[in-house]
Amino acid sequence: MTIGFVARLGAFLGLDKTLKSNAKDFSQKQIPSMLERVAQRVLTDAKKNSPVDPGALRASGRVESPNKHTRIVKFGGAGTGVDYAPAVEYGTGERSPNPFLRKAVLKNKAFFKSVGVSAVNKAFKGGK
16 A cells, blocks of 8 residues: 655645746746655655655655656555555554655645745746
8 A cells, every 4th residue: 555645836835826827837847846855855754754664665765756746755556566555654553653755745844835935926027
């Protein structure tokens, strides 16, 4: 099983319609790089938070890009040899939760918003 965090900046900031109608160039150039910065930061922090022993969970962490406006931070899943990521994150009847990914997302919430606001301000001022 896989667990993941999906990052869509415009939706997170409530700006999807504004961005599409007022800064067409913004969507094409800046959103992908912003999302990548945020996703990589969440991935790094989640790996730091994850259990070390034996390290397979950390090694299974990755960022996927199904399209230019979405980044998904994932742990475990097909081909990784790690099928216990949800059990670590959410716990089981016998094991307490260790929310390594949720902690990383919450830690980076302000960063996510500041990156988005900064890029939106640049776009509306005509900056690159």
